[in-house]
Amino acid sequence: MRLTWKTVICTFFCVASSLPDDGLIGGLYCGHENCYDVLDISRDADKAELGKAYRKLARKYHPDRNKDPGAEEKFLQIANAYEILKDDEARRDYDYMLDNPEEYYAHYYRYYRRRVAPKVDVRVVIAGVITFVSVFQYLHRFWRYRDAVRYLLEQPKYRSKAIEVAKSKGLMDSIRRRKRPKEEIKAEEEAILREVIEETVDIKGGYSKPRLVDVLWVQILLSPFYIFKYFYWLVMWQWKYRIKGLDYEDEDQSYLTRKALKLTQTQWESVGNEKQIEFVQKRLWIGENYAAFIKKQEEEARVKNAESSKFRRYRRFMKYHEPGPLMEAE
Known part of the structure; x- marks a missing residue:
């Protein structure tokens, strides 16, 4: 029908x-x-x-x-x-x-x-989701940190330094005194070297050591403090640099440089102290200095490409050969 x-x-x-x-x-x-x-x-x-x-x-x-x-x-x-x-x-x-x-x-x-309709309280569901995200967040940071320590342990430069520190502290003396299987001795040595690297090497950025204060649950609980801290920083910034006209302090210069380069805190930490000091000294938060810096970077990249063998081969090809149909169409 x-x-x-x-x-x-x-x-x-x-x-x-x-x-x-x-x-x-x-x-x-x-x-x-x-x-x-x-x-x-x-x-x-x-x-x-x-x-x-x-x-x-x-x-x-x-x-x-x-x-x-x-x-x-x-x-x-x-x-x-x-x-x-x-x-x-x-x-x-x-x-x-x-x-x-x-x-x-x-x-x-x-x-x-x-x-x-679901009988579970929505607040319980939200709390469960936040807990799951927090645990995953902490474990993910822990795994990345463990991979970074393992990578440093495999590098001859850091491994030799860790061995020197362990020997100077006498950590290796008691390992070979007793007769044990070689596998057990090697595992104990690796554990000591790993501990030395964790204590001596400052791993920053996305591979830094996980902290409970960085997980979502703690961030939410501390959000009132962070909000207060931000507004206090904003007021003090306006008071010191806009009203009183003081020179930027070292920490604030570093902040302005990072913002000018459009880098996150993690990316800025991975640059290294020497590069950070070099960038800060250029006063890149000033527009003219930043434009000159970008121009110089582009020029250095152009010179580097010109000196590369791959780019020279490309230029020779374009000089002695006719452009193909696709290139003519372009």
């Missing part, structure tokens, strides 16, 4: 004309029975009266006590009515349905939205 707009409209009005006018809808709440009548209470009954009426009827119609036909069905109906009316939000929706029976589809929506 072909579905037309006329058919849809006729079906809608037929359904709407058959809707109940007593506020009771089959399949919702207590069906065609009034929940208050099922428990034999008024709509003004409080929770104490509701509980008292439920216990009285439950004892009367409980299947273990009442063996009459229909007692079990009546007991389930009483329990269902009590579950609806004891919940404040469900009772409010039910009362609204009784007072506004014409909003048929809205009652269906409210009822099934409550039935299928």
Whole structure:
């Protein structure tokens, strides 16, 4: 059968004309029975009266006590009515349905939205997600830090220095005194060298040692302090450098240089102290100095490319060969 707009409209009005006018809808709440009548209470009954009426009827119609036909069905109906009316939000929706029976589809929506809605508190879900992210964040930093230590341990430069430090501190003396398998001795030596590297080498940037203060949970808990600290820094910055006109301090010069180069804190730390000092001395936060610095960088890159063998081969090719069809099209 072909579905037309006329058919849809006729079906809608037929359904709407058959809707109940007593506020009771089959399949919702207590069906065609009034929940208050099922428990034999008024709509003004409080929770104490509701509980008292439920216990009285439950004892009367409980299947273990009442063996009459229909007692079990009546007991389930009483329990269902009590579950609806004891919940404040469900009772409010039910009362609204009784007072506004014409909003048929809205009652269906409210009822099934409550039935299928998750029962878990949203705050618990948010806390769980933050906890998961925090644990993953810490473990990820720990794995990166472990990889960095392993890489330094494999480099001859750092390994030889670690051996020298371990010998100077006498950490290697007690390892070979006892006769043990070579694998066990080697594992203990590696553990000592790893500990020496962790103590002597300052690993910065994205591979730095993980700290609890960097995880999301702690950052959220400390956010009021960070907000206060930021506004205090902003006020002091305006007071010292905008109002009083003082020269930038070393730490603030480093901050301005990092911002001028568009580097994150991690990238800035990975540059190294010597390069940081060199960039700060150029006063790159001043527009003219930054433009001159960029121009010099581009010139150095051009000279470097010109001196490279790959670029020279490309220039010789372009000089002695005709451009191809694709190059002509360009």
